[in-house]
Amino acid sequence: MIERRPFVQKILKNRQTNLRVVSGLGTSTWDLMSGGDDKANFGFIGAMGQAIPFALGLAMAQPDLRILLFTGDGDTLMSLGSIATVANHPVANLTIVVMDNESYVETGSQPTATAGKTDLEIVAKGSGISNSYTIKNEKDYDRLIKTIYEEEGPSLVVAKCQAKATPLIFPHSFDGSVSINRFMSTLKS
Amino acid sequence: MEGAIKDWRNDIYKVFKELDITMVSHVPDAGHTPLINLCEKDNEIDVVTLTTEQDGVGLSCGAFAGGRKSALLMQSSGVGNCINALALPNICRIPFLTLVSMRGEWGEFVPWQVPMGLGTPKVLEAMDVKVFRADYKEEVGSTVDAAARFAFNTNRSAAVLLSQKMIGAKQFKNG
Numbered sequence: 001m002i003e004r005r006p007f008v009q010k011i012l013k014n015r016q017t018n019l020r021v022v023s024g025l026g027t028s029t030w031d032l033m034s035g036g037d038d039k040a041n042f043g044f045i046g047a048m049g050q051a052i053p054f055a056l057g058l059a060m061a062q063p064d065l066r067i068l069l070f071t072g073d074g075d076t077l078m079s080l081g082s083i084a085t086v087a088n089h090p091v092a093n094l095t096i097v098v099m100d101n102e103s104y105v106e107t108g109s110q111p112t113a114t115a116g117k118t119d120l121e122i123v124a125k126g127s128g129i130s131n132s133y134t135i136k137n138e139k140d141y142d143r144l145i146k147t148i149y150e151e152e153g154p155s156l157v158v159a160k161c162q163a164k165a166t167p168l169i170f171p172h173s174f175d176g177s178v179s180i181n182r183f184m185s186t187l188k189s
Numbered sequence: 190m191e192g193a194i195k196d197w198r199n200d201i202y203k204v205f206k207e208l209d210i211t212m213v214s215h216v217p218d219a220g221h222t223p224l225i226n227l228c229e230k231d232n233e234i235d236v237v238t239l240t241t242e243q244d245g246v247g248l249s250c251g252a253f254a255g256g257r258k259s260a261l262l263m264q265s266s267g268v269g270n271c272i273n274a275l276a277l278p279n280i281c282r283i284p285f286l287t288l289v290s291m292r293g294e295w296g297e298f299v300p301w302q303v304p305m306g307l308g309t310p311k312v313l314e315a316m317d318v319k320v321f322r323a324d325y326k327e328e329v330g331s332t333v334d335a336a337a338r339f340a341f342n343t344n345r346s347a348a349v350l351l352s353q354k355m356i357g358a359k360q361f362k363n364g
Contacts, residue, residue, distance in 0.1 A: 056247075
């Protein structure tokens with residue numbers, strides 16, 4: 001099992017300038033912000049289920065950048081169909097990392113479908129994202145970095161991680177318009 | 190009649206071209222099909238077929254963040270799927286444009302279309318979406334143009350309800 005916060009921080013350390021990072025609501029956003037304030041990040045704090053479609057639109061609009069989405073199994077399960085949409089509108093520059101702790105950890109750790117019979121790697125493959133794999137160990141860091149920066153996407157990586165509540169690390173602002181404008185200032189239109 | 194029907198979708202397409210709307214997402218509806226076909230033939234427009242309308246909200250917002258303007262096409266029944274997703278353009282003040290082909294109103298045959306048809310303007314307004322409406326084909330182009338400018342100039346959400354009167358109520362035949 002991966003300890004999610006240090007793992008996310010490790011991925012963000014030494015990040016390349018062509019990387020833009022989006023996070024799904026809840027713990028994924030606190031994880032992302034724990035890596036330090038960076039204008040090239042945009043974190044959801046609501047609109048559950050919308051992080052994958054958002055990342056798809058961004059990746060289509062910015063094909064010269066590498067787009068990385070960190071999100072949770074709960075957020076992903078809410079919009080499973082979006083995985084099929086991603087697969088059928090190929091975006092070579094998009095990597096989705098599902099931090100799969102098999103639970104809704106922020107609301108009392110109720111189990112998600114991935115705690116039961118659902119396997120998001122197989123969902124992704126069945127949806128048509130052939131570059132999909134599961135990692136369970138920090139040692140898979142090098143493979144993931146290669147996927148994020150070099151491999152032809154779309155890719156979906158399931159990172160099995162501990163279901164452990166972590167401190168909330170807030171973004172620069174809770175005001176979405178401030179956050180998105182800051183993020184957009186790092187993009188050429 | 191066929192030519193006239195084709196014309197008002199052409200008017201929407203012209204607005205897309207004029208305002209540089211280069212991404213069009215949809216869950217298809219027969220009322221939008223001629224417009225979808227026009228967009229699919231256009232190499233400058235990416236057409237994204239969704240599995241649920243709400244994903245078009247997030248897609249549109251991500252595209253805008255990346256510098257591209259888009260529109261979501263859906264039937265009135267899809268509006269209900271979008272409600273919570275509409276928080277995203279609202280709180281981020283991202284322009285969002287949707288064109289909604291109406292069911293459940295003008296001579297509707299299918300009772301199941303009526304609840305969401307009646308609810309469509311109400312739920313959009315409940316989520317702070319500015320609602321425009323076109324009842325006649327002559328006003329489609331100007332209404333879509335006005336709604337798109339409203340959205341992109343004021344960073345708000347706008348919807349155009351396209352009356353079932355223009356699209357025609359399909360009368361189903363059993364067997």
